[in-house]
Amino acid sequence: MYSVYVLYSPTFHQVYTGQTQNVILRLNRHNKRLVLSTKRYCPWELVYTEEYKTRSEAMKREKFLKSGKGRDYLRSLHLF
Numbered sequence: 001m002y003s004v005y006v007l008y009s010p011t012f013h014q015v016y017t018g019q020t021q022n023v024i025l026r027l028n029r030h031n032k033r034l035v036l037s038t039k040r041y042c043p044w045e046l047v048y049t050e051e052y053k054t055r056s057e058a059m060k061r062e063k064f065l066k067s068g069k070g071r072d073y074l075r076s077l078h079l080f
Contacts, residue, residue, distance in 0.1 A: 002058035006048035009041040019058040
Protein backbone atom coordinates (compact mmCIF):
# COMPACT_ATOMS: atom_id res chain seq x y z
CA MET A 1 0.00 0.00 0.00
CA TYR A 2 1.04 3.57 -0.67
CA SER A 3 -0.05 6.64 1.24
CA VAL A 4 -0.47 10.22 0.18
CA TYR A 5 0.08 12.45 3.18
CA VAL A 6 -0.19 16.09 4.13
CA LEU A 7 2.01 17.67 6.77
CA TYR A 8 1.49 21.01 8.45
CA SER A 9 4.05 23.15 10.25
CA PRO A 10 2.13 25.27 12.78
CA THR A 11 5.27 27.27 13.60
CA PHE A 12 5.73 28.44 9.99
CA HIS A 13 2.19 27.87 8.60
CA GLN A 14 3.62 25.67 5.83
CA VAL A 15 1.96 22.68 4.16
CA TYR A 16 3.79 19.77 2.54
CA THR A 17 2.24 16.97 0.47
CA GLY A 18 4.02 13.73 -0.40
CA GLN A 19 3.61 9.99 -0.93
CA THR A 20 5.30 7.01 0.71
CA GLN A 21 4.88 3.38 1.73
CA ASN A 22 5.43 4.13 5.43
CA VAL A 23 3.88 7.36 6.70
CA ILE A 24 5.22 7.16 10.26
CA LEU A 25 8.79 6.54 9.11
CA ARG A 26 8.51 9.37 6.60
CA LEU A 27 7.11 11.79 9.20
CA ASN A 28 10.02 10.92 11.49
CA ARG A 29 12.48 11.63 8.67
CA HIS A 30 10.87 15.03 8.08
CA ASN A 31 11.01 15.91 11.79
CA LYS A 32 14.62 14.74 12.13
CA ARG A 33 15.49 17.25 9.38
CA LEU A 34 16.62 14.50 6.98
CA VAL A 35 14.49 15.81 4.09
CA LEU A 36 16.15 18.77 2.38
CA SER A 37 12.95 20.47 1.21
CA THR A 38 11.26 20.45 4.64
CA LYS A 39 14.04 20.63 7.22
CA ARG A 40 13.78 24.37 7.91
CA TYR A 41 10.04 24.18 8.77
CA CYS A 42 10.15 21.63 11.62
CA PRO A 43 8.25 20.46 13.54
CA TRP A 44 5.68 18.86 11.23
CA GLU A 45 2.30 17.40 12.14
CA LEU A 46 0.56 14.74 10.08
CA VAL A 47 -2.88 16.18 9.28
CA TYR A 48 -4.19 14.01 6.41
CA THR A 49 -3.59 10.65 4.70
CA GLU A 50 -5.12 8.58 1.91
CA GLU A 51 -4.26 4.98 0.98
CA TYR A 52 -3.73 3.59 -2.55
CA LYS A 53 -2.87 0.14 -3.88
CA THR A 54 -0.23 1.32 -6.35
CA ARG A 55 2.45 3.98 -6.35
CA SER A 56 1.10 5.27 -9.65
CA GLU A 57 -2.30 6.00 -8.09
CA ALA A 58 -0.66 7.70 -5.11
CA MET A 59 1.51 9.85 -7.35
CA LYS A 60 -1.52 10.98 -9.37
CA ARG A 61 -3.35 11.95 -6.18
CA GLU A 62 -0.27 13.72 -4.82
CA LYS A 63 -0.03 15.73 -8.04
CA PHE A 64 -3.70 16.70 -7.75
CA LEU A 65 -3.38 17.75 -4.10
CA LYS A 66 -0.46 20.00 -5.05
CA SER A 67 -2.56 21.71 -7.74
CA GLY A 68 -4.77 24.73 -7.14
CA LYS A 69 -7.94 22.66 -6.93
CA GLY A 70 -6.22 20.15 -4.67
CA ARG A 71 -5.05 22.88 -2.29
CA ASP A 72 -8.61 24.27 -2.28
CA TYR A 73 -9.90 20.79 -1.41
CA LEU A 74 -7.48 20.50 1.52
CA ARG A 75 -8.43 23.96 2.77
CA SER A 76 -12.11 22.98 2.63
CA LEU A 77 -11.35 20.17 5.11
CA HIS A 78 -10.11 22.76 7.66
CA LEU A 79 -7.00 20.73 8.47
CA PHE A 80 -4.81 23.77 9.11
